[in-house]
Amino acid sequence: MVRELWAGVTALGRGFGSWRTRPRLMALGLIPAGIAFVILAASLITFAAFLPTIVEWATPFAASWNEAVQVIVRIALGLVAFGAASVLAVLTFTALTLAIGDPFYERISRGVEEDLGGEIPDAEGGFWRGIVDGLQLVALGVLAAVLMFLLGLIPIVGSIAAAVLGFIITARLLARELTSRTFETHGVPLGVRRKLLKRFRWRVLGFGIVTQLCFLIPLGAVAAMPAAVAGATMLGRDMLAAASQPPQAPPESAPSS
Secondary structure, X not given: OHHHHHHHHHHHHHHHOHHHHXXXXXXXXXXXXXHHHHHHHHHHHHHHHHHHHHHHHHOHHHOXXXXXXXXXXXXXXXXXXXXXXXXXXXXXXXXXXHHHOHHHHHHHHHHHHHHHOOOOOOXXXXXXXXXXXXXXXXXXXXXXXXXXXXXXXXXXXXXXXXXXXXXXXXXXXXXXXXXXXXXHHOOOOHHHHHHXXXXXXXXXXXXXXXXXXXXXXXXXXXXXXXXXXXXXXXXXXXXXXXXXXXXXXXXXXXXXX
């Protein structure tokens, strides 16, 4: 498990290595990420500004409580609500960035394919396929945000459980969306794709976790997005190569004397 997690982490590191081999191409990937970041950051700041009013409106039952308890409960709910909104914002950022920058990221992915060698797929993911994938990602993000908010309503442990589960779900969805381009261009059917993601789930999770950690750094999402696309291409190729290898037979035991 640890080795698989680390393989996912190093995939993003290898993606950052593409800045050395194809700097101009990687720099193009910053443009759509920057546009999406401005849109999502403005939306999240606006939500945070209205959050106290929203929380107060949603908790009329607390109006008659002790003032100290009332403040603690509303602050806790506000933090949970903002955390849920942040989960949705990260996934929406990814979907929006890939939709806006599809031509740029298509070129980055193909450049990585050429650097890796072997068969270079001629197929393209397609604009509408990317839009559908993006909408699915946002829909799953909404479900994750709702689940995180509901978990946060549980006293004491709820906030911690919501934060941990929200982080893991977001990491998983990020990795799945970013690797979908490679599977699509290689003509991998959806059923086979799901089996690959399940078989290499720890590797996928490791990639998603380290990518999301980069996204949590101020402006890190913009800087990391081209590397995430490149790393996801490498990760997808690694999974396809490992899946194509025949299973190794167990070593024969030496005959007893």
